[in-house]
Amino acid sequence: MIDHKIEKLLLKVQKPGRYVGGELNSVIKNKKDIEVRFAFCFPDIYEVGMSHLGMKILYSQLNEVPYVWCERVFAPWADMEEQMRQNHIPLYALESGDSLADFDIIGFTLQYEMSYTNLLNMLDMAGVPLKSSDRRSLSQLVVAGGPCACNPEPLADFVDLFFIGEGEEVDCEVVELYRDFKRKNGTKEDFLAAAAQISGVYVPSLYDVTYKEDGTIDTFQPRGNAPAVIHKRVMMDLDKSYFPDRFVVPYIEIVHDRAVSEVLRGCIRGCRFCQAGFIYRPFREKSIDAIDRQCRDLCENTGYDEISLSSLSTSDYSKINDLLDRLMAWTEDRKTGISLPSLRVDGFSNELMKKIKAIRRSGLTFAPEAGTQRLRDVINKNVTEEELLKTVNTAFGGGWTTIKLYFMIGLPTETLQDVEGIADLAQKVVDAYYNHPNKPRGKSVKVSISASSFVPKPFTPFQWEPQDTIETIHAKQRHLLSSIHSKKIEPSWHEADTSFMEAVFARGDRRLGAVLLEAHRRGMKMDGWQDFFSLQKWLEVFASCGIDPAFYANRKRSFDEHLPWDHIDYGVKKSFLMEECKRAYANKTTPNCREACSACGASCLKGGICVESR
Ligand code: SF4
Structure with a gap:
């Protein structure tokens, strides 16, 4: 047309x-x-x-x-x-x-x-x-x-x-x-x-x-x-919620060019920095029958030969092995690949590894998020060093040689020791490879560490936390670089400048409308792209509007402050988020929804794991 x-x-x-x-x-x-x-x-x-x-x-x-x-x-x-x-x-x-x-x-x-x-x-x-x-x-x-x-x-x-x-x-x-x-x-x-x-x-x-x-x-x-x-509105029964049997198939290569099936919504975990983990509560799963039918329809109607099983944490799907068996019963013959984009460190069993090995050979990605156990407890990332090393050992034994690890810099309570911990953990993964009796012969290991900057987000236990200043983040990035002593470790990070502006708009109020209008008037756009983003230009816009961006990004907010999003209700109670924030400062973890219900408030939505766990 x-x-x-x-x-x-x-x-x-x-x-x-x-x-x-x-x-x-x-x-x-x-x-x-x-x-x-x-x-x-x-x-x-x-x-x-x-x-x-x-x-x-x-x-x-x-x-x-x-x-x-x-x-x-x-x-x-x-x-x-x-x-x-x-x-x-x-x-x-x-x-x-x-x-x-x-x-x-x-x-x-x-x-x-x-x-x-x-x-x-x-x-x-x-x-x-x-x-x-x-x-x-x-x-x-x-x-x-x-x-x-x-x-x-x-x-x-x-x-x-x-x-x-x-x-x-x-x-x-x-x-x-x-x-x-x-x-x-x-x-x-x-x-x-x-x-x-x-x-x-x-x-x-x-x-x-x-x-x-x-x-x-x-x-x-x-x-x-x-x-x-x-x-908020929520689709409680994922089997009954609408899912297309076909996607528009692009002529050009796109970022994720494959069939996608959403296997679950929400997350049983409560990582304290993760907005998606709170706003999509409660955890709900689609049935194997529905996923299987949707994957077949999509492959039939699009010609795709790869299916991605998408969610916030696909290895938390309670019947993941049964699901993969069901899909592999027909995908193997058709030479259709299956990808599992979000695996947890502690969800990588031998059985799952064997199945993934059969369907995918690319690198494995895990997200320990913090380098030390103390900080992982603060953020409620219930993953231990032993679990990570066990997982990478399983992977190395299975022939993998490339591991990508996601971390965050600037998390609440973080010290330089925690930053060094990122390099130490990556080094332990490299060492685990060379000490592995069945490592792939004649191949070397590559451990990529990606360190993004922490951005405090609404509806998380860290919604009151200040973001580190750009200077502090830069100093921590330099410290991380100097703590890495192996060429097998490849570090990378997001630009702290962009994360700062992201933090401003994530927790901004409606006075930022004037800033956006002025930024637009000055021709600013595509700010998610490094080719276009300019901190300098943004600071000039804020100055011209008489608004201090640090007020939104770097200020610690008190629990009794009226937050700009307080009139929005995602089911999780503000009092629960406060308690979680206090537990973070006390280095206390909170069990996941499958282990025990922590009464976050999402059970008011009357469905998903909140009802099942009872
Ligand atoms: S009410 Fe309990 S089971 Fe439901 S999301 Fe909250 S913590 Fe999890």
């Missing part, structure tokens, strides 16, 4: 395949039959967005509704944006080629705080007014969901309505309400007031905020009938 004008531009840009649409399984509908046009926008480039499972689910689900046409929109890379702006071509949806401005609902998925400038830029590229208050009619309704929506406040000026929690049901309810209002020529104002009554919907314009002199929030008040607390 791409017109001639766009075709000509494609000769001038890298990877034209990002911009043409027409892929296998993309959905084309007749506009005459459609009452609600929904643009599903991913605020990053095609290759990233097309790899995202949530987008695949909601795209297919919305398109199953006869009166809805859901199309995909991605952020163009700078070369294409330049061409589009020069030639006055608005940002368009890949299915119809129509401008984003022509849509009833413009929906964004928020996966990463550093994509917020892209959200503004994408609206701007189609001439859609950025501020919610400047979009008066019911059309061009901007909605957003995804994990970052758990603190929607930095985007409160721009987004009309947020989905809190899992989108499968609430998306369709809002679309239906929208259709009713469109049919009767209802106003945007009335629609938003009605939508706010749907559970899991947050309409930021219906709330007033006041601030204290010290800059913290004083009051946060709903207006009219808007609920004081917005409770």
Whole structure:
């Protein structure tokens, strides 16, 4: 559906395949039959967005509704944006080629705080007014969901309505309400007031905020009938929740180019830094029958020869060996690979290793997260050095020679000894290889250590914690480098500058809207990409707005501070998060949900492991 004008531009840009649409399984509908046009926008480039499972689910689900046409929109890379702006071509949806401005609902998925400038830029590229208050009619309704929506406040000026929690049901309810209002020529104002009554919907314009002199929030008040607390939506029975039997198959290589089956949602663990581990509670599993059927359908309808069993921690699937047996019964003959992207150190048994060996030979990745047992106890990463060494020994005995270990720098209570502990642990893994009686002959070992910077996130026990300053992180990175004495260890890290800005927006309030607007005015975008991110430019923007970013990133917050996301409820009680924070400082661990229920509050959602464990 791409017109001639766009075709000509494609000769001038890298990877034209990002911009043409027409892929296998993309959905084309007749506009005459459609009452609600929904643009599903991913605020990053095609290759990233097309790899995202949530987008695949909601795209297919919305398109199953006869009166809805859901199309995909991605952020163009700078070369294409330049061409589009020069030639006055608005940002368009890949299915119809129509401008984003022509849509009833413009929906964004928020996966990463550093994509917020892209959200503004994408609206701007189609001439859609950025501020919610400047979009008066019911059309061009901007909605957003995804994990970052758990603190929607930095985007409160721009987004009309947020989905809190899992989108499968609430998306369709809002679309239906929208259709009713469109049919009767209802106003945007009335629609938003009605939508706010749907559970899991947050309409930021219906709330007033006041601030204290010290800059913290004083009051946060709903207006009219808007609920004081917005409770998240959750799909309790994963077997019954919608899952597509086909994905759009891209022409160009994307980040994760394979069939994906979501085997479980939530996590039984309670790693204290991990937002996903709390906001997706409770832990729920899909049945083997459902996973098997979905994998078969997907492979049949896409031609993919690799299936990824996706989740926060796939080795926590209670019947993982049975599941792999069931899948391997047909995938082996078809030469279809299975990948398990998220394995836990303590979930890597001999039996699982043998199965993985049969289906995959690439490197293994584990996440001890901290270098010393003390710090692993602080963050509640219930993994011991013995377990890690046992696991890598199992792997080396099975022929693996490449191990990747994920760590974090800047965790609460961290000392330089903990940083050295990262290098020590990696060295022990190298030594384990050379001491292994059955190590692969004539091969050397490679241990990659990736050290990201800790970013305190809402809805975690560390939501009150300060982030280390950039200077401290740099000093710790240098200390880590000087503690590594083996060429077999390859360190890498995320830029501390980006993590700082991520921390600002993760725990920001709605005053950051002015900052985002100014950043956009200065042409800032693609901040998740090192080619574009500039701390200097961000600091200039903050200075021009009279806002100190350290107030959001580096300040320790007190337990009685009104947090910008306190009106959002993900099931887990704030008092539980406080207790967990105190336990962290006391080096006390908390059992996982399978060992014992710690009464976090998520049982109020009445399902998953909370009910099963009783
Ligand atoms: S209520 Fe208990 S079982 Fe349920 S998520 Fe919380 S700690 Fe886990």
